[in-house]
Amino acid sequence: NDDERVILVSSDCHEFIIAKKAASISPTLKAMLDSSFQESKSNQIQLPDIDSQLMDVIVEYMYYNLKYKDDPSKAPKFDIPIEMLLEVLVAADYLNI
Amino acid sequence: AAALLNKQEYKLPSLQDLCIQLVSKHIDNIDELGEVGFGNLSKISMALSKNRSLNTRTAKLFFHSDLKELNLYDCSNVGNDALRLIGSYCPNIESLNLNMCGQLHSDTLLYFATNLKNLHSISLNGCFLIDDTAWNTFFETINTRLKRFDIKNTHRFGNDSLVSLIKNCGESLQELTLSRLDGLTDPTAFQILGSDLHKLELLELSYPNKEEFITNELIISILANNGSTLTSLNLDGCSGLGDSFLINGIRPFCSILTSLSLRYLDLITDEGVCKLFSKWDLNAGLMHLDLQKCVSLGDTALVEILTHSADYLITLNINSVYEITSDFWAVLKYVKLNLLTSLNAGFVRSMNDSTIEFLGRSCPNLSLLEVYGANKCTSKAIIRKGLTVIGRQSDSI
Numbered sequence: 493n494d495d496e497r498v499i500l501v502s503s504d505c506h507e508f509i510i511a512k513k514a515a516s517i518s519p520t521l522k523a524m525l526d527s528s529f530q531e532s533k534s535n536q537i538q539l540p541d542i543d544s545q546l547m548d549v550i551v552e553y554m555y556y557n558l559k560y561k562d563d564p565s566k567a568p569k570f571d572i573p574i575e576m577l578l579e580v581l582v583a584a585d586y587l588n589i
Numbered sequence: 590a591a592a593l594l595n596k597q598e599y600k601l602p603s604l605q606d607l608c609i610q611l612v613s614k615h616i617d618n619i620d621e622l623g624e625v626g627f628g629n630l631s632k633i634s635m636a637l638s639k640n641r642s643l644n645t646r647t648a649k650l651f652f653h654s655d656l657k658e659l660n661l662y663d664c665s666n667v668g669n670d671a672l673r674l675i676g677s678y679c680p681n682i683e684s685l686n687l688n689m690c691g692q693l694h695s696d697t698l699l700y701f702a703t704n705l706k707n708l709h710s711i712s713l714n715g716c717f718l719i720d721d722t723a724w725n726t727f728f729e730t731i732n733t734r735l736k737r738f739d740i741k742n743t744h745r746f747g748n749d750s751l752v753s754l755i756k757n758c759g760e761s762l763q764e765l766t767l768s769r770l771d772g773l774t775d776p777t778a779f780q781i782l783g784s785d786l787h788k789l790e791l792l793e794l795s796y797p798n799k800e801e802f803i804t805n806e807l808i809i810s811i812l813a814n815n816g817s818t819l820t821s822l823n824l825d826g827c828s829g830l831g832d833s834f835l836i837n838g839i840r841p842f843c844s845i846l847t848s849l850s851l852r853y854l855d856l857i858t859d860e861g862v863c864k865l866f867s868k869w870d871l872n873a874g875l876m877h878l879d880l881q882k883c884v885s886l887g888d889t890a891l892v893e894i895l896t897h898s899a900d901y902l903i904t905l906n907i908n909s910v911y912e913i914t915s916d917f918w919a920v921l922k923y924v925k926l927n928l929l930t931s932l933n934a935g936f937v938r939s940m941n942d943s944t945i946e947f948l949g950r951s952c953p954n955l956s957l958l959e960v961y962g963a964n965k966c967t968s969k970a971i972i973r974k975g976l977t978v979i980g981r982q983s984d985s986i
Contacts, residue, residue: 553604564601572604577611578633578650584604585636 498525499536500551506544514554517561518587542583549573549580553589609642616646631660638662638688645671652678657707664690673697676704684710684737691715695723702730712739712766719743724750728757736788739766746770748778755781764791766823771798779803783810786818793823793850800829809838816842825852825879832861840864844871847901850879857883862890866897874901880910881933887912888920895924903928908935908959918944926952933959935980941965949973 496512498521512535516522524531531537542550549572560567572580602610630651637643637650644666651659656679661667669692675682676697682705687693693716701708708731719727724746728735735758740746751773755762765786773779779802782794792815797803808830812819822843824830835857839846851857875898880886891913895902907913918939929952934940940963948955949972960966961980968983978984 550604557601557604561601567601570602570604570607572607572611574611574615577608577615578629581605581608581612581636582629582632584608585632585639587604589604 497535500547501536501538502542502544502547503540504544506547508544508547508551510551510554511558514551514558517554517557518589520587541586546576546579546583549576550583550587550589553584557589605636605640609637609640609647612637612650613642613644613646616649630656634660635662641666643667648672649674654678655681657681658684658686660686660688661690662688664688664692668692669694669697673700676700680705681707683707684712686712686739687716688714691717693718695719698723698727699730702727709734710737710764711735712737713743714741715743716740717743717745720745721747721749725753728753732757733761736761737764738762739764740770741766741768742770744771747772748775751778752781755784755786759784759786761788762786763788765789766791766793766795768793768795768825773802774798776802776804776807779807780810783807783814786815789815789818791821792819793821793825794827795823796826800827803827803829805830805833805838808834812838812842816846817844819843819846821848821877822846823848823850824854825850828853828855830854831856832858832864835861835865840869841871846872847875848877849875850877851883852879852881853883855882855884858885859887859890862886863893866890866893869897872897874898876901876903876928878902878904879906881906881908883910884912886910888914888917891917892920895920895926899924899926901928902926904931905929906933907937908933908961910937913937914939915944918947921951922947924951926955928954930954931957934963935959935961937963938965942967942970945970945972945978949976 497509498512498515500508500510500515502508512525516525521537524537525535526532539547553570556567556570634643634651637647638661641663643661643663645668648661648667648671651661652674659675659679659682664672664687672687672690672693675685685701685708690713693713695718698719738754738758751767767773792811794803803824808824816838822839878894878898887910891907932948932952932955940960942965945958945960945966948958955976958976958978959980960978963980964982966978966981968981970978972978
């Protein structure tokens with residue numbers, strides 16, 4: 493179902509409501525949503541290591557990936573704030589994106 | 590091949606790729622990258638290593654003057670010059686762990702020994718450029734400052750190096766790991782481990798070049814002198830060992846041993862293990878036991894182990910101990926393993942769905958159960974809350 497939504501909850505308790513398709517870009521989140529884990533029923537995932545500022549970048553990337561993965565030649569440059577690079581790297585490693 | 594290249598050219602970069610590109614680009618202005626706690630540095634090092642992106646440039650990220658511990662998980666692409674910088678940029682390093690450090694030169698190692706005044710713990714995997722002479726000078730320089738020495742996968746750490754290590758640093762050594770060292774070819778060199786190492790708590794002698802180098806007599810003589818201080822012993826892959834070292838080495842001398850790993854010891858038998866554990870009052874109990882691929886063991890040995898250590902066991906690995914039958918699992922219905930958190934029962938074919946179910950009850954703290962290759966474990970098993978079962982054929986990723 494294309495309209496399905498999931499909620500990602502950041503460490504500072506902000507809720508990010510995004511398309512399940514976008515969240516599924518991350519194999520880590522996809523596994524949580526597909527399997528018999530609790531998250532698949534509630535459609536809500538707690539990410540206690542990721543704060544809301546960081547989540548902004550992550551969510552933006554997941555939509556960016558969703559939009560351009562089939563036609564990467566059209567993709568514009570994706571910007572990451574330099575001062576957040578290392579934090580983004582650790583989070584991206586966890587989410588495997 | 591052209592198509593493949595084209596495809597690569599247009600592939601959308603992952604977020605990790607993007608970060609790593611930018612990190613390399615901005616590496617010379619590290620301050621711009623913002624504050625990262627030392628706790629995160631290790632995670633970043635892991636992420637870069639996993640992407641095979643730890644190199645001469647990105648390694649600089651980790652060099653801080655007040656850093657005490659440094660772990661670089663994949664140094665394949667980190668040049669000797671960059672590694673040498675550790676010696677000048679991180680003077681306060683106490684513990685250094687370099688994995689796959691094939692580019693590490695002798696002069697750099699010696700530079701560490703002289704410049705890093707607080708270095709007491711070193712762990713090197715794959716440092717095959719460092720030869721006997723350099724090791725000797727290193728041990729002479731670092732002397733009794735060395736508390737932990739961990740070396741794996743090099744053929745250049747030879748007999749003389751081992752002798753020099755023990756002569757110079759033996760007095761202070763608390764942890765010693767010698768694994769997959771094909772340069773140790775003289776059985777008499779190993780004898781030096783039987784000298785007094787008063788502080789030794791952890792000893793790993795694993796995967797020797799030839800199984801006949803590590804004999805029962807050798808282990809018994811090492812334990813006779815040093816067994817009383819040992820808390821952890823690992824003899825994985827020393828497949829020349831038989832029951833004798835269990836009965837005459839471990840049993841009489843290892844009073845405070847809590848962790849024992851004996852992978853691939855196919856000569857140890859039920860009889861030997863029973864003689865070790867039966868009424869072993871000297872030792873209170875083992876917390877970690879690894880018997881993977883000890884293929885001659887069966888139910889009797891395991892029952893005797895539980896009789897001795899059931900109240901203490903935290904992790905147990907009986908992967909590929911094929912002979913374990915339902916009789917053993919039946920015993921577990923009456924014995925509670927209160928502390929057990931992790932059990933690897935891969936390829937133990939007597940495991941089945943009902944075993945999984947009652948293991949959940951008799952091991953209240955069990956959180957991880959591995960059952961790879963145990964094909965009677967199916968999706969129908971009833972699994973207690975908080976227990977993760979992995980390796981069933983029905984589990985898809």
